[in-house]
Amino acid sequence: MTRAKKKTKKPGSILLSRHRGLRADGPSVVASRALSNTSSLSSKVGRTLIRNHHTLQKRLSQALSKNDTESANSIRAEIEANGGIERYQQASVCGQDSQRGGDSSKVLIDWLREAIRSSPNKKITNKRLPLLEVGALSPDNACSRSNLFDVTRIDLNSRNPSIETQDFMDRPIPTTDGERFEIISLSLVLNYVSLPAARGEMLERTTEFLRHTSLEGEEEEQQQGSRVTELFPSLFLVLPAPCVTNSRYLDEKRLEEMMGNLGYRLARRKHSAKLIYQLWQHVGKIQSSGRQREFSKKEEVNPGRTRNNFAILFR
Numbered sequence: 626m627t628r629a630k631k632k633t634k635k636p637g638s639i640l641l642s643r644h645r646g647l648r649a650d651g652p653s654v655v656a657s658r659a660l661s662n663t664s665s666l667s668s669k670v671g672r673t674l675i676r677n678h679h680t681l682q683k684r685l686s687q688a689l690s691k692n693d694t695e696s697a698n699s700i701r702a703e704i705e706a707n708g709g710i711e712r713y714q715q716a717s718v719c720g721q722d723s724q725r726g727g728d729s730s731k732v733l734i735d736w737l738r739e740a741i742r743s744s745p746n747k748k749i750t751n752k753r754l755p756l757l758e759v760g761a762l763s764p765d766n767a768c769s770r771s772n773l774f775d776v777t778r779i780d781l782n783s784r785n786p787s788i789e790t791q792d793f794m795d796r797p798i799p800t801t802d803g804e805r806f807e808i809i810s811l812s813l814v815l816n817y818v819s820l821p822a823a824r825g826e827m828l829e830r831t832t833e834f835l836r837h838t839s840l841e842g843e844e845e846e847q848q849q850g851s852r853v854t855e856l857f858p859s860l861f862l863v864l865p866a867p868c869v870t871n872s873r874y875l876d877e878k879r880l881e882e883m884m885g886n887l888g889y890r891l892a893r894r895k896h897s898a899k900l901i902y903q904l905w906q907h908v909g910k911i912q913s914s915g916r917q918r919e920f921s922k923k924e925e926v927n928p929g930r931t932r933n934n935f936a937i938l939f940r
């Protein structure tokens with residue numbers, strides 16, 4: 626006799642069915658059930674949480690830009706009811722799970738190791754490169770484990786003692802090279818920023834944190850046509866692919882022009898179905914070119930009803 630199998634719901638399936646039926650009580654129902662029911666999140670629930678958090682952050686930024694304190698307070702309360710940034714970060718950690726694309730910093734390590742392998746002079750590899758990881762969720766991603774970097778980690782909300790709680794936009798501008806970095810990692814952080822002009826500000830700010838003096842052995846390397854030195858100083862930028870491949874206001878060409886105005890040149894790129902990974906070498910001086918205001922207004926580069934509105938603007 627075959628016994629009827631008892632149907633077990635996957636974690637989060639209740640949450641999703643609840644979510645579909647939501648009305649005025651909003652996504653907070655999803656969050657509170659998620660908070661009490663699951664320690665790890667199913668990918669669908671995680672994606673819903675991430676999307677809701679981004680939407681609420683955007684509404685908050687818009688309310689704040691209009692000095693609408695009442696709306697801002699009520700949106701803040703809604704963010705908290707959804708589990709706040711902690712729940713968002715947990716969903717992001719689950720999103721790093723290897724089944725869902727894995728830790729994005731592996732791509733940076735692959736590029737670097739490949740450059741080191743093909744480089745005639747290995748001297749540069751004996752020293753750890755100072756790396757600033759903005760939006761660090763954990764101290765043990767591929768970058769941290771590689772022994773290639775001396776990592777400084779910051780996040781709006783630290784989840785670990787070796788991550789400093791700091792908004793990159795408030796980090797003091799370095800005055801000496803000792804405070805600057807060879808690499809800045811901005812992985813899935815720019816799309817967290819809600820307003821297009823604030824994204825431009827963040828990109829512009831990265832240039833102030835990059836070191837332009839030669840590394841030990843670098844001049845010798847350059848003479849020998851090293852593939853390692855051509856990667857530094859640089860910005861490792863990771864974005865959800867649709868931000869660049871399906872936006873009304875941004876495509877790869879436009880991003881390259883914007884980055885070019887900041888003194889960046891594209892050194893490496895890789896696409897997956899979900900993410901776009903880019904390594905931008907900063908070839909300008911510490912300051913950017915000043916031409917970034919060419920991109921102060923949204924321009925439609927990809928018309929169409931199914932596009933998203935992701936944009937980057939410069940003031």
Ligand SMILES: C[S@@+](CC[C@H](N)C(=O)[O-])C[C@H]1O[C@@H](n2cnc3c(N)ncnc32)[C@H](O)[C@@H]1O
Binds near residue numbers: 817
């Ligand atoms: C989606 S998570 C990405 C984490 C990780 N870098 C990755 O690639 O999976 C975005 C993180 O960026 C952080 N973040 C966003 N804006 C930031 C800022 N201005 N300064 C520091 N951290 C920021 C958020 O707190 C959040 O933990």
